[in-house]
Amino acid sequence: MSLATPSPSEQGAYRLEVNGRGHDVVDSWAGESLLYVLRNRLGYLGPKNACEQGECGSCSVLLDGRLVCACLVLAASAAGQEIVTVEGLADSEEELSDVQQAFIDHGAVQCGFCTPGLIVAVHDLLGRLPDPTELEVREAISGNLCRCTGYGRIFEAVEAVRRSRLEASS
Amino acid sequence: MAVFVPTSLEELLTARAERPGLDLVAGGTDLVVEVNFGRHRLEDVASLSRVPELGGWRREGPAGPGGHLVLGSGLTYTEMLDPTLAELLPSLAQAARTVGSPQIRNAGTLGGNLGTASPAGDTLPVLAALEAEVLLGSAAGTRLVPLGEFVTGPKRTALAPDEVILAARVPVARGHQEFLKVGTRNAMVIAVCSVALVLDEQARQVRVGLGSVGPVPIRALEAERFAAEVVDWSTGRFSGGEADLRRFGELVGAAARPIDDHRSIASYRRRAVEVCARRALERTMSRQAA
Ligand SMILES: Cc1cc2nc3c(=O)[nH]c(=O)nc-3n(C[C@H](O)[C@H](O)[C@H](O)COP(=O)(O)OP(=O)(O)OC[C@H]3O[C@@H](n4cnc5c(N)ncnc54)[C@H](O)[C@@H]3O)c2cc1C
Numbered sequence: 204m205s206l207a208t209p210s211p212s213e214q215g216a217y218r219l220e221v222n223g224r225g226h227d228v229v230d231s232w233a234g235e236s237l238l239y240v241l242r243n244r245l246g247y248l249g250p251k252n253a254c255e256q257g258e259c260g261s262c263s264v265l266l267d268g269r270l271v272c273a274c275l276v277l278a279a280s281a282a283g284q285e286i287v288t289v290e291g292l293a294d295s296e297e298e299l300s301d302v303q304q305a306f307i308d309h310g311a312v313q314c315g316f317c318t319p320g321l322i323v324a325v326h327d328l329l330g331r332l333p334d335p336t337e338l339e340v341r342e343a344i345s346g347n348l349c350r351c352t353g354y355g356r357i358f359e360a361v362e363a364v365r366r367s368r369l370e371a372s373s
Numbered sequence: 374m375a376v377f378v379p380t381s382l383e384e385l386l387t388a389r390a391e392r393p394g395l396d397l398v399a400g401g402t403d404l405v406v407e408v409n410f411g412r413h414r415l416e417d418v419a420s421l422s423r424v425p426e427l428g429g430w431r432r433e434g435p436a437g438p439g440g441h442l443v444l445g446s447g448l449t450y451t452e453m454l455d456p457t458l459a460e461l462l463p464s465l466a467q468a469a470r471t472v473g474s475p476q477i478r479n480a481g482t483l484g485g486n487l488g489t490a491s492p493a494g495d496t497l498p499v500l501a502a503l504e505a506e507v508l509l510g511s512a513a514g515t516r517l518v519p520l521g522e523f524v525t526g527p528k529r530t531a532l533a534p535d536e537v538i539l540a541a542r543v544p545v546a547r548g549h550q551e552f553l554k555v556g557t558r559n560a561m562v563i564a565v566c567s568v569a570l571v572l573d574e575q576a577r578q579v580r581v582g583l584g585s586v587g588p589v590p591i592r593a594l595e596a597e598r599f600a601a602e603v604v605d606w607s608t609g610r611f612s613g614g615e616a617d618l619r620r621f622g623e624l625v626g627a628a629a630r631p632i633d634d635h636r637s638i639a640s641y642r643r644r645a646v647e648v649c650a651r652r653a654l655e656r657t658m659s660r661q662a663a
Contacts, residue, residue, distance in 0.1 A: 233415045233416070233417070233418055234408045234415040236409060255406070255409040255410070256406045257406065257474075257476065257477055258561060260476060269479040269480075270475055270476050271479050271480045272476045272480070274405070274409065275402050275405040276480070277376055277401060277418065277420060279376035279378070279420075280376055280378055280398065280401075280420035283423075324475070324476075327475075342475070342560070343475055345559070345561065346473065346475055346476045346477065346560065346561060347474075
């Protein structure tokens with residue numbers, strides 16, 4: 204790359220791969236966060252916008268398989284990387300993932316604002332560590348703030364998925 | 374306004390040479406916050422995340438004392454927790470574990486912590502205690518700068534407008550290491566104070582780095598000299614008593630230059646750094662003896 208020959212992102216146009224679908228982003232400003240582009244340009248409203256400083260976790264997404272806050276990623280720098288939002292976790296748009304279903308079954312949702320971020324974080328946890336200890340669960344969701352539930356039912360939901368996945372695999 | 378995504382170090386250094394002061398973004402966990410809050414206006418920016426030469430870590434020279442570990446500036450906190458590296462640099466791993474949250478640890482990098490050079494940057498007291506040097510590179514070449522000369526003030530560094538932080542170069546030390554940090558929560562907390570302690574059995578040194586208690590990371594040199602005298606280096610055992618531990622804590626407290634701010638007050642910080650240092654030495658000595 205030389206500055207003399209602009210790459211697409213240098214002209215404010217780039218392509219993002221979200222939940223397996225390609226999207227062209229045009230006329231964007233360099234400072235736009237991935238969260239902004241996902242919500243305001245591409246219509247993915249699952250990742251929530253709250254603190255814009257990485258503290259609340261409600262915009263959590265997977266970027267090339269790593270859990271990150273979309274509000275702190277420059278959107279143009281995510282071109283060529285695989286982005287997964289809460290919308291892309293289940294097998295199809297009509298279905299819920301096991302984690303989503305468990306959050307409903309265990310009443311782990313109250314106002315629901317933190318829920319998409321938490322669901323992505325829990326998917327990430329159980330994908331990496333199928334049999335986490337309670338401490339590992341607490342650490343894994345320590346970057347996702349929930350002001351309603353007090354977390355008890357969230358832990359119950361995680362525990363239910365942990366158990367059912369382990370049973371299914373044994 | 375453009376986002377460059379160089380895929381080699383050469384491209385990055387060329388871009389930086391052609392446009393000195395070109396913004397750099399690694400994990401974005403400091404810079405993008407500034408952008409989101411309108412405190413920093415991005416013009417052109419180069420993303421470092423796809424430059425392979427900045428990632429990972431490697432050994433240089435002998436595996437033991439005399440050798441070095443070269444930690445790429447793109448190393449994330451999550452990668453510092455990798456067991457192989459954590460065994461070589463336990464104090465860095467302990468510090469990394471306390472940073473932010475999993476999301477922040479997956480994105481935030483060593484180079485970004487150095488680039489920001491916040492007095493509360495958690496890797497800085499560790500790098501100070503490890504006697505790290507910072508490897509800087511530009512199209513014109515590279516230079517190695519001791520950490521104490523790289524961080525010139527709060528959020529100020531010796532980085533030149535055409536340079537990029539390539540790595541931190543750390544001498545291998547044999548011996549126990551500790552990192553302690555005080556804050557209001559176990560997660561997502563900027564340090565009120567922090568202490569890194571590195572035992573170097575080869576050099577017969579106990580080295581202490583302090584964070585969040587001064588404009589830059591501080592070495593508690595008098596406390597270090599005192600501690601080195603209460604270790605029986607032939608056995609690696611602590612030869613002192615309760616009074617020595619207290620004295621060590623006091624000397625560390627005396628080295629601190631804390632201020633009052635929205636996170637804490639100077640007197641608490643001095644007291645807390647004293648207690649943390651003393652605990653770090655206690656833990657080190659009980660591990661060494663075992
Ligand atoms: C919610 C939250 C919690 C946090 N908690 C902690 C914490 O507990 N402890 C802590 O120490 N920090 C914490 N931070 C701050 C931040 O995560 C760290 O300082 C991190 O190391 C920054 O790395 P980055 O890669 O994200 O840097 P970026 O934001 O990408 O960059 C930071 C600065 O460094 C410069 N830079 C980056 N890489 C290079 C390079 N290779 N060469 C030259 N300049 C470079 C950039 O230009 C920029 O000025 C937190 C941040 C957030 C948002």
